[in-house]
Every structure is written in C-alpha cells, then in structure tokens.
Amino acid sequence: MEKRNFIQYLIVTLKGMAMGAADVVPGVSGGTIAFISGIYEELITSINNVDLSLFKTLKEQGLKSAWNQLNGNFLLSLFIGIGISVLSLAKLVSWLLENKPILIWSFFFGLVIASILLVGKEVKKWNATTFFFLTLGACVAYYITILPPSGSVDSLPFLFLSGALAICAMILPGISGAFILVLLGSYKTIIDAVHNLDIKVIAVVGAGAIFGLLSFAKLLKWMFNNHKNLTLALLTGFIIGSLNKIWPWKRVLETRTIGEKIITIDENVSPFSFQGDNQLVIAIIAALVGFLLIFLLERTAAKK
Numbered sequence: 001m002e003k004r005n006f007i008q009y010l011i012v013t014l015k016g017m018a019m020g021a022a023d024v025v026p027g028v029s030g031g032t033i034a035f036i037s038g039i040y041e042e043l044i045t046s047i048n049n050v051d052l053s054l055f056k057t058l059k060e061q062g063l064k065s066a067w068n069q070l071n072g073n074f075l076l077s078l079f080i081g082i083g084i085s086v087l088s089l090a091k092l093v094s095w096l097l098e099n100k101p102i103l104i105w106s107f108f109f110g111l112v113i114a115s116i117l118l119v120g121k122e123v124k125k126w127n128a129t130t131f132f133f134l135t136l137g138a139c140v141a142y143y144i145t146i147l148p149p150s151g152s153v154d155s156l157p158f159l160f161l162s163g164a165l166a167i168c169a170m171i172l173p174g175i176s177g178a179f180i181l182v183l184l185g186s187y188k189t190i191i192d193a194v195h196n197l198d199i200k201v202i203a204v205v206g207a208g209a210i211f212g213l214l215s216f217a218k219l220l221k222w223m224f225n226n227h228k229n230l231t232l233a234l235l236t237g238f239i240i241g242s243l244n245k246i247w248p249w250k251r252v253l254e255t256r257t258i259g260e261k262i263i264t265i266d267e268n269v270s271p272f273s274f275q276g277d278n279q280l281v282i283a284i285i286a287a288l289v290g291f292l293l294i295f296l297l298e299r300t301a302a303k304k
Contacts, residue, residue: 009077015039016081018297023170023177024086024093028108028246032115032173032239037297041224043078043171046071047217090194102279103286105248110287112243114294119173120236123229130233137237145245147183154189156204162186163208168216173235179245248283249274 004012015037019030034040049070058066067073096104123130162184170177181187186205193201223231250266251274271278 004073009073012039012074012077013081013084015297016078016083017085018081019078020082020085021089021093022108022111023082024089025097025104025108025176025178028112028178029170029173029176029239029242030082031171032112032119033297034171035173035235036115036118036294039074039078040173042071042074044217044220044224046075047171047213048221050214087194090191094191102248102283105246106283106286107290108246109243109248110290110292111294112239112246112290113287114291115173116236116239118294118298119232119239123232123236125229126233130229133230133233134237134240137234137239138241139237141238141241142244143241144183145179145242156200158184159186159189159201159204160208160211162190163205164212167209167212171213171216171220173239176242176245244268249278251275 015033018037019033022028022033023030031040034043054066054069057069093104162181165184166177166180168177169180178187181190189201190205192198193205220231247268249269249271251269252266271280271283
C-alpha cells in the first residue's frame with residue numbers, strides 16, 4: 001500500500017465523491033470511476049484485508065498495526081467521499097432525472113464512452129478468448145438493462161439482500177448498483193430512507209452491503225491476480241452493455257403505478273424520432289463534458 005500525505009488523501013476523498021455521484025444514478029457505476037481514477041485494484045485489495053488475520057493483528061499488535069494492515073486511511077478517505085456525495089447529491093440527481101433527463105443522461109453517456117476506451121486500453125493482448133469475455137460481459141450487462149423493474153419492496157430481509165447485490169454491482173465497472181436496486185424494487189425505499197434518515201433501513205442495507213462487499217471482493221481479487229487480461233475484457237464488456245440503459249432519448253411504452261411509485265417502461269429512439277425537443281446541441285455538449293472529464297480524471301491518476 002502506498003504512503004500518502006494529507007493532500008493525496010484529500011484527492012482520494014474527491015475520487016470517492018465522484019464514485020458516490022456515479023453510484024446515485026441508475027445506469028452508471030462507481031466502479032468505473034474507481035478504475036479510471038487509478039484506485040480500483042487498491043480498493044479491491046484493501047477490502048480483502050478484512051479477514052481473520054486482521055482481528056489477530058488487532059489482538060496481538062494493537063489498533064495501529066491493524067489499521068495499517070487494513071489500509072484504513074485510504075478506505076476512510078474514500079468512503080467519506082462516497083458518503084458526502086450520496087447524502088448531498090441524492091436529491092439533486094433525483095431532480096435532474098425528473099426535470100432534465102436528456103441533459104444528465106447525455107453527460108453520463110459521454111462519460112461511459114470514454115470509460116470504455118480507457119478500460120479497453122488496459123487489455124494487453126486481444127485474441128479470441130478476450131473477445132469472447134468482452135462479448136459475454138456486454139451481453140450480461142445488456143440483458144440486465146432490459147429486465148423490467150419491480151415495484152417497491154420494504155421487507156428488511158429483502159433490503160439486506162438488495163444491499164449485498166447492489167454493492168457487488170457498484171464495484172463492478174459498467175453495472176450500476178443503483179440500477180440493480182431499481183430492478184429489485186428497493187431503489188425508492190432506500191433513497192427515501194437516506195432523505196428521511198431512516199436509521200433502521202439504512203443499517204439493514206448497510207449490513208447487506210458489507211456482507212456483499214467482503215465476499216465479492218475476494219472473487220475479484222482472485223480474478224485480477226490470476227486472469228487480469230480476461231477480467232479487464234469482461235469489465236469492458238460490462239461497460240459497453242450498460243450503454244443501452246443510459247441512451248438519452250427514449251419513448252415511453254408503458255407506465256405502471258405500484259404503490260406510490262410510478263414505473264416507466266421505455267425504449268431507445270433516435271434523437272430525430274424523439275417526440276418533443278430533442279435538445280441535441282446541449283446533449284452533445286453535455287456528452288463531450290462527460291467524455292473529457294473522464295480523460296482529465298485518468299490523466300490526474302496517471303501523474304500520481
């Protein structure tokens with residue numbers, strides 16, 4: 001684990017804020033931001049440090065040694081950033097998705113296109129096997145985006161499971177944790193709990209997230225250590241498949257009301273077939289801003 005000074009930890013917090021901002025949007029993954037900003041493998045490794053040996057170190061050598069073994073300063077800085085974003089941006093993102101959907105989806109579309117180029121660039125050797133994993137990842141992510149969303153679910157065991165599945169998706173580039181929550185029907189319940197500071201729901205979802213994170217990170221670390229090229233191809237495929245969800249122009253096919261929640265079933269259309277103002281110029285500008293932001297983030301990571 002690398003040593004950092006205060007300014008460098010502050011930068012990690014800012015990267016955490018970028019991850020949190022992405023994770024609030026159903027369709028964009030914080031894992032993509034972690035990868036582009038150069039902290040993905042350190043994040044996976046640090047999460048894997050939470051095991052029985054950590055508690056042994058705590059017992060025998062004290063808190064400071066255990067904290068160092070955990071890479072605690074890095075994780076604390078990162079999760080503070082994620083927390084700040086989730087708590088402060090949840091309302092803003094909800095408002096933008098409702099009132100400026102083309103603008104925000106265009107921004108994220110540009111961001112994800114840039115992510116595909118940068119993650120794909122990390123694949124050192126392209127051959128039939130890597131292309132197979134790329135295609136597999138794209139098909140799985142695309143299939144997830146076309147599943148019909150569920151209504152609101154409030155049972156605590158289900159919210160625990162939602163937290164576990166969403167956090168697994170959140171640390172995978174391309175597959176959005178927030179979108180998994182939409183599919184499961186627990187997105188609105190959890191967002192409302194964050195808005196209203198419903199401690200019971202937040203605690204249950206958080207416990208599920210910790211359980212999912214610790215178990216899934218071990219698989220990811222093994223994949224990176226043993227099959228890095230294939231893993232990168234698979235992750236690139238995930239990001240490609242997610243593009244279907246965040247295409248800015250959509251036609252509403254059906255609207256369902258389940259409880260208090262209105263669920264929209266839609267399909268992607270060309271901006272020229274879009275009914276109403278397609279906002280094409282501002283959409284292109286927003287996409288370019290998202291695209292350039294990712295390259296700026298990657299350039300900053302490369303200079304570390």
